[in-house]
Amino acid sequence: MQNQRGMGAQGNCICLACHTTKPHEPGVPCREERCPKCGKAMVREGSAHHLAYLKKQAGRTETPR
Numbered sequence: 001m002q003n004q005r006g007m008g009a010q011g012n013c014i015c016l017a018c019h020t021t022k023p024h025e026p027g028v029p030c031r032e033e034r035c036p037k038c039g040k041a042m043v044r045e046g047s048a049h050h051l052a053y054l055k056k057q058a059g060r061t062e063t064p065r
Contacts, residue, residue, distance in 0.1 A: 013042040016053050021045065 013030035017040040030044040
């Protein structure tokens with residue numbers, strides 16, 4: 001088995017669909033958590049998936065010239 005390192009015990013899980021956050025539970029990956037508001041899968045706030053989502057959203061807000 002590979003030695004996987006997470007992002008630590010502190011932080012939040014965030015829903016990319018409705019932006020609800022909840023405290024991260026140590027030992028439970030955020031991707032295994034479901035949003036208490038809409039039921040979608042959550043990601044760790046500040047993770048690679050979250051940052052890629054933010055970058056994609058930033059590109060969508062730019063106005064064409």
